[in-house]
Amino acid sequence: MSTAGIMQTVLVATLPGVIALTWFFGPGTLVNIAVGGALALAFEAGALALRDRSPTPYLKDYSVLVTSTLLCIALPPYSPWWLVATGIFSSVILGKHVFGGLGYNPFNPAMVGYVILLISFPLQMSTWQAPRGLGEIPGIMGALTAFISPATYDGVTMATPLDVLRQNQGLLMADLQAQKPQFGLWAGVGWEWVNIAFLVGGVWLLYKRIFTWHAPVGLLVALGVCAAIGFDSGSSESGGSPLLHWLSGATMFGAFFIITDPVSSAVSNKGRLIFGALIGVLIYLIRVHGNYPDAVAFAVLILNFAAPLIDQYTQPAVYGSKPVKEDDL
Amino acid sequence: MRSAHAIHGGIHPDEAKALAAPGKLLDAGIPDKLVLPLSQHIGRQPEAVVAVGEAVKGGQLLALAESPMSVSLHAPTSGIVTAIEDRPVPHPSGMTNLCIELQCDGEDDWLTFTGISNWRATDRTKLIEAISGAGIAGMGGAGFPTAVKLNGSPGQSIDTLIINGTECEPYISSDDTLMQIDAPSIVAGAEILAYIVGAKEILFAVEDNKPTALTAMHDAVAASESECQRDVMTFPTKYPSGGEKQLIEILTGKQVPSGGLPAHLGIVCQNPGTAVAVHAAILEGKPLTERIVTLTGEALGKPGNYRVRLGTPISHLLAVTEFDPSNNRRLIHGGPMMGFALENSDVPVIKTTNCVLVPTEQELPTPPPAQACIRCGHCAEACPASLLPQQLYWYARAKDQEQLEKHHLFDCIECGACSWVCPSHIPLVQYYRAAKGSIIDARAEKIRSDRSRERFEARQERVERELAAREAQRAARRAAAQKKADTDADDDPIAAAIARAKAKKQAADEAPSAVPDADS
Numbered sequence: 063m064s065t066a067g068i069m070q071t072v073l074v075a076t077l078p079g080v081i082a083l084t085w086f087f088g089p090g091t092l093v094n095i096a097v098g099g100a101l102a103l104a105f106e107a108g109a110l111a112l113r114d115r116s117p118t119p120y121l122k123d124y125s126v127l128v129t130s131t132l133l134c135i136a137l138p139p140y141s142p143w144w145l146v147a148t149g150i151f152s153s154v155i156l157g158k159h160v161f162g163g164l165g166y167n168p169f170n171p172a173m174v175g176y177v178i179l180l181i182s183f184p185l186q187m188s189t190w191q192a193p194r195g196l197g198e199i200p201g202i203m204g205a206l207t208a209f210i211s212p213a214t215y216d217g218v219t220m221a222t223p224l225d226v227l228r229q230n231q232g233l234l235m236a237d238l239q240a241q242k243p244q245f246g247l248w249a250g251v252g253w254e255w256v257n258i259a260f261l262v263g264g265v266w267l268l269y270k271r272i273f274t275w276h277a278p279v280g281l282l283v284a285l286g287v288c289a290a291i292g293f294d295s296g297s298s299e300s301g302g303s304p305l306l307h308w309l310s311g312a313t314m315f316g317a318f319f320i321i322t323d324p325v326s327s328a329v330s331n332k333g334r335l336i337f338g339a340l341i342g343v344l345i346y347l348i349r350v351h352g353n354y355p356d357a358v359a360f361a362v363l364i365l366n367f368a369a370p371l372i373d374q375y376t377q378p379a380v381y382g383s384k385p386v387k388e389d390d391l
Numbered sequence: 392m393r394s395a396h397a398i399h400g401g402i403h404p405d406e407a408k409a410l411a412a413p414g415k416l417l418d419a420g421i422p423d424k425l426v427l428p429l430s431q432h433i434g435r436q437p438e439a440v441v442a443v444g445e446a447v448k449g450g451q452l453l454a455l456a457e458s459p460m461s462v463s464l465h466a467p468t469s470g471i472v473t474a475i476e477d478r479p480v481p482h483p484s485g486m487t488n489l490c491i492e493l494q495c496d497g498e499d500d501w502l503t504f505t506g507i508s509n510w511r512a513t514d515r516t517k518l519i520e521a522i523s524g525a526g527i528a529g530m531g532g533a534g535f536p537t538a539v540k541l542n543g544s545p546g547q548s549i550d551t552l553i554i555n556g557t558e559c560e561p562y563i564s565s566d567d568t569l570m571q572i573d574a575p576s577i578v579a580g581a582e583i584l585a586y587i588v589g590a591k592e593i594l595f596a597v598e599d600n601k602p603t604a605l606t607a608m609h610d611a612v613a614a615s616e617s618e619c620q621r622d623v624m625t626f627p628t629k630y631p632s633g634g635e636k637q638l639i640e641i642l643t644g645k646q647v648p649s650g651g652l653p654a655h656l657g658i659v660c661q662n663p664g665t666a667v668a669v670h671a672a673i674l675e676g677k678p679l680t681e682r683i684v685t686l687t688g689e690a691l692g693k694p695g696n697y698r699v700r701l702g703t704p705i706s707h708l709l710a711v712t713e714f715d716p717s718n719n720r721r722l723i724h725g726g727p728m729m730g731f732a733l734e735n736s737d738v739p740v741i742k743t744t745n746c747v748l749v750p751t752e753q754e755l756p757t758p759p760p761a762q763a764c765i766r767c768g769h770c771a772e773a774c775p776a777s778l779l780p781q782q783l784y785w786y787a788r789a790k791d792q793e794q795l796e797k798h799h800l801f802d803c804i805e806c807g808a809c810s811w812v813c814p815s816h817i818p819l820v821q822y823y824r825a826a827k828g829s830i831i832d833a834r835a836e837k838i839r840s841d842r843s844r845e846r847f848e849a850r851q852e853r854v855e856r857e858l859a860a861r862e863a864q865r866a867a868r869r870a871a872a873q874k875k876a877d878t879d880a881d882d883d884p885i886a887a888a889i890a891r892a893k894a895k896k897q898a899a900d901e902a903p904s905a906v907p908d909a910d911s
Contacts, residue, residue, distance in 0.1 A: 063814050064814050064815075064816070065762050065763075065765055065767075065814040065815045067814065068765070068767065068814050119760070119762065123762060123763075125765070163763065164762075164763040164765060165763035165764045165765050165766065166763070271769075272767075273767070273768075274768070274772070324765055324766045324767045324768055325765050325766050327766075329766060329768060329771065329779055329781060329782055330771065330779060331768075331771075373782070377779065377797075377798065378771075378777045378778075378779065379777060380649065380776055380777045380778055380799045380802045381399070381636060381637075381640070381646055381647075381649070381775065381776040381777055381802060382636065382646045382647050382648050382649035382650075382651070382776075382802060383646075383649050383799070383802075384646055
């Protein structure tokens with residue numbers, strides 16, 4: 063399989079998640095992805111021209127479309143055009159080309175764009191449409207209005223389940239999940255299915271051998287273990303159950319589509335297991351004890367910093383490096 | 392019955408072996424001319440013992456090995472030596488080397504040979520001499536002088552002989568063919584090899600994609616007597632199971648220590664072709680002058696396994712196999728994984744030529760230009776040595792020799808599995824070969840500079856020592872002279888008188904000064 067083929071496979075694998083997002087939150091994500099993709103190609107072509115590189119082989123590798131699609135999936139639907147444009151610019155130019163383009167970026171470009179937006183525009187970045195069943199879902203016209211003329215758009219927004227969990231004041235977990243409308247079967251209404259859909263896409267990528275199981279399993283196990291420890295029998299101090307954490311926010315999207323970016327992760331299988339596990343721990347700590355609604359982007363960037371260090375200590379044992387035992391002779 | 396062990400990595404490329412119809416041996420005939428490079432092996436070049444214009448018979452010695460790391464060369468047919476000069480030889484660099492050109496007379500008139508029928512009663516050094524004299528070098532690929540391998544190093548005992556009939560590289564079926572048509576000679580040759588190295592056990596290794604060869608080997612083993620424990624082992628097809636180190640792990644579960652040889656585990660590996668050549672050399676006294684070459688690829692009208700005389704120009708083979716040049720861009724010596732492209736078809740077949748691959752452009756397209764490495768890690772999954780090829784590539788490009796060695800560059804067997812899986816079509820092995828070359832150069836350079844520094848320091852020290860010695864001598868002479876002067880002065884009344892007068896004059900000179908001199 064070629065590099066372009068890998069990128070196309072990843073794009074196809076986002077489909078279940080994108081469909082679930084669209085079903086539960088409306089067509090906002092689709093508008094983001096479509097316009098974001100066009101902008102990304104334009105920025106990529108511009109950067110290549112400035113860097114004196116021939117644009118065609120690079121534009122055909124689909125890598126910039128993966129970056130823009132992943133960023134646009136992470137952005138709130140019904141984001142204004144300038145938010146999307148700023149994010150794509152940050153991802154493609156600051157996240158990728160200033161380091162030398164594909165293969166040379168130390169950080170996940172989509173997460174670079176996301177974090178720049180989250181720090182610069184916290185209000186826009188934490189405003190989420192209410193899911194289907196809890197509020198009216200805008201149509202395509204509404205999505206375009208929100209995108210082009212945000213001042214005239216008025217959507218139904220709602221705190222996400224992770225927000226509700228963080229702001230919990232004294233309710234037992236069971237009561238919180240029963241009383242707050244945001245909670246569904248196992249986690250948030252809509253969110254749980256979005257996570258399951260990304261899990262399906264991710265498992266398909268595993269089946270297609272695009273990446274190995276190490277980083278995603280490391281993340282999910284570590285997050286589950288942390289949540290189990292912090293569950294506190296579901297008391298009012300509880301950090302939430304493992305199931306809640308697995309199916310909330312960007313967990314599955316992060317586990318299968320973000321931390322599996324090979325360029326910015328650790329290289330060996332053992333290294334990727336550790337890389338994923340540490341991201342899982344950080345996600346839990348930031349979600350439960352930090353100040354931001356979700357934690358995947360920060361956790362990923364922090365571990366991108368650490369990846370070369372992890373590599374240093376996780377070189378696999380090469381053939382012939384085992385000491386020869388006496389009875390072998 | 393032993394069971395096979397699994398190895399890390401490996402790939403399953405399209406085998407494409409059926410194209411050459413393994414098991415059927417065709418004859419490539421006698422060309423007009425043979426071009427015989429003196430060096431067809433790793434090691435030193437033998438000395439030519441024939442002159443231009445000399446008529447030679449088949450099997451006659453053409454070049455004599457004068458050092459143990461060299462291998463003799465014999466005439467593959469009768470004819471006249473028409474030139475001894477540099478000609479292009481099969482090598483990735485397209486280099487030339489000293490070759491003997493033989494104009495074949497078509498008579499194919501051979502010397503008669505005498506073998507050693509009772510080899511079990513013969514001293515092993517005599518047998519090794521006979522093998523060396525027959526010009527045998529490893530026929531599996533590297534071309535290491537067989538006699539050197541059999542000699543071993545002192546203090547190392549060999550328990551196991553492995554006959555490596557794995558032949559895991561796509562397209563190639565020369566060993567497969569040999570096993571199908573002449574398994575008894577392989578088994579008999581292995582018996583001789585085992586006797587020479589003192590092995591108590593012989594393992595015949597055949598990949599499971601060669602069922603006919605496997606049956607033939609089983610039958611040959613069953614039909615023969617042996618003083619060794621023998622086993623014909625088969626295991627799932629995977630490239631590069633036939634790599635010496637990989638095969639040893641598959642068969643025994645042991646790994647050859649990094650930087651070491653199979654002999655460190657008490658193992659010696661030989662190719663079936665080598666076993667047959669040894670068999671012929673010992674029992675018949677016949678030198679190595681021909682081999683089986685797989686001539687294959689869709690650009691050939693008559694692909695197949697051919698019996699080819701060493702020195703046969705590849706252009707002759709292309710004619711025999713009805714080569715269609717219209718849709719071919721590459722001529723590959725060896726297989727698609729580890730072979731190398733030849734610049735033209737003038738080069739001859741040598742002892743290590745197991746395959747000449749002549750593909751059409753559709754069959755094996757010229758690789759597209761390399762793209763950026765996305766560190767996907769597919770190469771690390773495929774690497775049979777458990778290396779991190781993506782990191783090696785990174786450091787090779789950065790010319791970071793320290794990190795390259797830390798990441799075990801020298802454990803790379805250059806099998807090409809990483810390049811084969813690379814989605815960005817990066818010719819990784821080429822980077823590793825270049826990096827190995829520059830590290831070896833740097834080491835040699837360091838040794839050279841260390842030596843010249845030592846020489847310089849030694850010289851410096853010697854010069855200083857000599858200076859000091861001269862200085863000491865001078866000082867001694869001066870001291871002696873001084874002493875002599877002193878004693879002379881004491882004895883001489885005239886000198887004493889002068890000294891007294893001088894002292895008196897000095898005192899008179901100083902008296903008038905009003906202020907006594909501070910320094911007086």
